Amino acid sequence: MNACVNNLSELKLCYLGPQGSFTHQAALKVQQQCQLWNTLQITPTACERISDIAYEIEEHNNWGVIAWENNIEGVVIPNLDLLIGAKNMVGIARVGVNISFDAVICKSDSIDNCSTIVAHPHALAQCRKFAQAHGLKEKTSSSNAAACRDLLPGEVALGPKICADLYNRHIVSEGVEDFSGARTEFLVLAPRDEASDFVNIQRENFSSFSSIIAFIPRCTGAGVLANLLDVVRDHGLNMTSFMSRPIKGQDGLYSFIATVDSAPWDSMCKDMIQEVVEHGDWVRVLAVYPSSVRDNPVMSEWMLPNGGVCIEPSVDALRNLNVMQAERELLW
Amino acid sequence: MNACVNNLSELKLCYLGPQGSFTHQAALKVQQQCQLWNTLQITPTACERISDIAYEIEEHNNWGVIAWENNIEGVVIPNLDLLIGAKNMVGIARVGVNISFDAVICKSDSIDNCSTIVAHPHALAQCRKFAQAHGLKEKTSSSNAAACRDLLPGEVALGPKICADLYNRHIVSEGVEDFSGARTEFLVLAPRDEASDFVNIQRENFSSFSSIIAFIPRCTGAGVLANLLDVVRDHGLNMTSFMSRPIKGQDGLYSFIATVDSAPWDSMCKDMIQEVVEHGDWVRVLAVYPSSVRDNPVMSEWMLPNGGVCIEPSVDALRNLNVMQAERELLW
Numbered sequence: 001m002n003a004c005v006n007n008l009s010e011l012k013l014c015y016l017g018p019q020g021s022f023t024h025q026a027a028l029k030v031q032q033q034c035q036l037w038n039t040l041q042i043t044p045t046a047c048e049r050i051s052d053i054a055y056e057i058e059e060h061n062n063w064g065v066i067a068w069e070n071n072i073e074g075v076v077i078p079n080l081d082l083l084i085g086a087k088n089m090v091g092i093a094r095v096g097v098n099i100s101f102d103a104v105i106c107k108s109d110s111i112d113n114c115s116t117i118v119a120h121p122h123a124l125a126q127c128r129k130f131a132q133a134h135g136l137k138e139k140t141s142s143s144n145a146a147a148c149r150d151l152l153p154g155e156v157a158l159g160p161k162i163c164a165d166l167y168n169r170h171i172v173s174e175g176v177e178d179f180s181g182a183r184t185e186f187l188v189l190a191p192r193d194e195a196s197d198f199v200n201i202q203r204e205n206f207s208s209f210s211s212i213i214a215f216i217p218r219c220t221g222a223g224v225l226a227n228l229l230d231v232v233r234d235h236g237l238n239m240t241s242f243m244s245r246p247i248k249g250q251d252g253l254y255s256f257i258a259t260v261d262s263a264p265w266d267s268m269c270k271d272m273i274q275e276v277v278e279h280g281d282w283v284r285v286l287a288v289y290p291s292s293v294r295d296n297p298v299m300s301e302w303m304l305p306n307g308g309v310c311i312e313p314s315v316d317a318l319r320n321l322n323v324m325q326a327e328r329e330l331l332w
Numbered sequence: 333m334n335a336c337v338n339n340l341s342e343l344k345l346c347y348l349g350p351q352g353s354f355t356h357q358a359a360l361k362v363q364q365q366c367q368l369w370n371t372l373q374i375t376p377t378a379c380e381r382i383s384d385i386a387y388e389i390e391e392h393n394n395w396g397v398i399a400w401e402n403n404i405e406g407v408v409i410p411n412l413d414l415l416i417g418a419k420n421m422v423g424i425a426r427v428g429v430n431i432s433f434d435a436v437i438c439k440s441d442s443i444d445n446c447s448t449i450v451a452h453p454h455a456l457a458q459c460r461k462f463a464q465a466h467g468l469k470e471k472t473s474s475s476n477a478a479a480c481r482d483l484l485p486g487e488v489a490l491g492p493k494i495c496a497d498l499y500n501r502h503i504v505s506e507g508v509e510d511f512s513g514a515r516t517e518f519l520v521l522a523p524r525d526e527a528s529d530f531v532n533i534q535r536e537n538f539s540s541f542s543s544i545i546a547f548i549p550r551c552t553g554a555g556v557l558a559n560l561l562d563v564v565r566d567h568g569l570n571m572t573s574f575m576s577r578p579i580k581g582q583d584g585l586y587s588f589i590a591t592v593d594s595a596p597w598d599s600m601c602k603d604m605i606q607e608v609v610e611h612g613d614w615v616r617v618l619a620v621y622p623s624s625v626r627d628n629p630v631m632s633e634w635m636l637p638n639g640g641v642c643i644e645p646s647v648d649a650l651r652n653l654n655v656m657q658a659e660r661e662l663l664w
Contacts, residue, residue, distance in 0.1 A: 071578065074409035085637035090663070120453065121474050140472045142453050192639075192660055199663060211663075216636060218645070223565035225574060230562065233555035240584075242557060243575035246403065250635050252572075264663045273662055277653060280645030282636050285663045303582050304548060304614050305417035307524075313550070313612030321609060328524055330605055331422070331531060331543075331596045331617045 017046025020145030091287025349378025352477030423619025
């Protein structure tokens with residue numbers, strides 16, 4: 001290990017506070033993983049704003065962890081926009097956290113004594129059945145962590161798993177959300193200028209990577225996106241996520257963000273990027289992180305949503321298209 | 333006008349309450365526009381949950397209005413997912429609302445008497461400078477409308493423009509958000525089974541439309557999306573928004589959602605959909621609404637974000653690619 005990597009040993013890992021947020025939980029998971037590799041000592045540190053995290057990364061060579069994508073809410077667009085135009089930040093790892101709420105009370109308290117439930121409005125909306133079952137009146141808090149921290153006797157708070165220990169609370173019930181299965185993926189960010197050392201360590205430890213790449217085509221109009229994706233396809237790259245984003249203050253101009261099952265230094269991906277650059281388009285790799293190899297599942301009919309139009313492909317397939325159904329589902 | 337359209341005259345327009353939300357403001361805008369056409373009397377009606385709105389539309393032939401896309405936060409994914417798999421809902425119009433907050437107090441009160449500012453955590457986060465300038469302590473509420481409604485002397489509330497009238501409050505200051513320019517686009521939803529009458533009225537009144545179309549390819553793997561977009565390009569359609577969405581509970585399967593500058597009954601768009609259907613893919617038109625014609629702007633260099641790689645296209649363009657820059661920006 002070279003000197004530069006050793007210097008990383010006093011890193012802060014900045015997250016959006018207060019202590020006890022889901023992002024804090026993600027930061028603790030990153031800290032654990034880094035200890036496993038025995039290479040890095042990082043200290044999770046709460047920041048008040050995302051801009052404070054960016055400042056710590058870009059100006060003080062620290063690391064950060066930010067929410068990237070939730071399976072219910074989709075990509076966290078402000079964080080994506082931040083990374084596209086960042087001076088000196090790049091994603092180097094990805095961790096997932098299950099969005100699950102524990103109900104906690106003061107240590108000396110009893111649930112039968114409680115009449116109020118305190119949490120951020122989002123958590124209250126996600127745990128309504130628990131509140132109703134216990135006849136609890138809702139009270140909003142600026143964050144779930146603050147609700148757990150400032151809890152009074154007679155109140156139940158909702159918070160991520162780490163809050164009970166953090167604020168010395170008693171867990172009444174675990175996982176009290178109405179619907180389980182929500183999950184948020186977080187990106188670990190490092191200064192772009194310093195990222196190569198850590199990326200090289202990862203290349204020694206992992207064989208399979210994913211990359212998030214942003215493109216801005218030089219031209220606009222019909223077909224621009226299709227032409228771009230032809231290049232991605234022709235180099236055999238598999239995409240797992242794709243979206244367009246309007247460019248701020250520039251009506252009608254878009255960036256495109258793709259997640260591909262490849263590292264930017266793999267020849268397939270590198271050749272693809274070269275071809276796009278040669279075409280005069282703007283390209284930036286926003287993140288690269290270890291990932292597991294995926295199969296390509298086949299779509300069966302039972303997996304399709306309600307409605308819509310789908311027929312067996314054949315030469316005269318359209319004969320099988322029901323006119324009424326086409327009018328209803330396609331608005332022809 | 334036929335009998336069926338006349339029956340529409342007693343419609344509810346359901347929105348996510350409470351009264352005084354931005355969605356309520358959007359509903360009032362829709363009501364106004366419908367009165368202008370002199371065709372419809374619709375009554376904005378608050379619902380507690382999005383699922384209640386869906387029920388009113390699908391089971392009681394009413395209309396609804398839901399948030400679709402915000403220029404800062406992106407597409408409202410849960411509402412998109414709802415529409416993709418809905419039994420009997422389709423988008424028939426689109427309205428935009430500027431996300432701007434007025435600061436209000438009780439009629440008899442004075443700002444100098446106030447020490448607290450009450451709002452939803454999102455609004456508090458967006459109006460921090462105003463709160464600091466007046467030395468106000470933050471207090472969270474489940475919604476901005478509730479904050480305006482339940483306001484006490486000594487408190488300032490933040491809310492959409494319509495709240496002052498609605499709850500008989502005095503406006504201290506208009507547009508107190510730290511950064512102006514946030515805007516949310518809403519979709520008006522109608523029962524799919526009843527939509528054609530209203531769509532026909534719109535076809536008589538407008539010449540230019542946009543459509544939101546969902547696709548699910550029959551196969552998965554590298555190139556599936558490129559092949560789909562080739563069809564869109566080859567029919568000359570211009571896209572203004574595009575994204576992938578994982579299909580719930582089906583790892584590795586995706587739907588693709590495109591917004592195109594065309595109506596599904598226009599020959600270009602119709603032919604495109606036919607070709608995709610013939611290929612065996614699943615297609616559903618989620619919405620069609622009047623829109624204005626757009627130019628295709630050209631991308632100039634000054635519009636590009638920080639960093640990234642972008643060179644003049646030429647035969648040996650890659651010679652101009654700085655190695656250091658490529659390593660930093662592309663992680664090669």
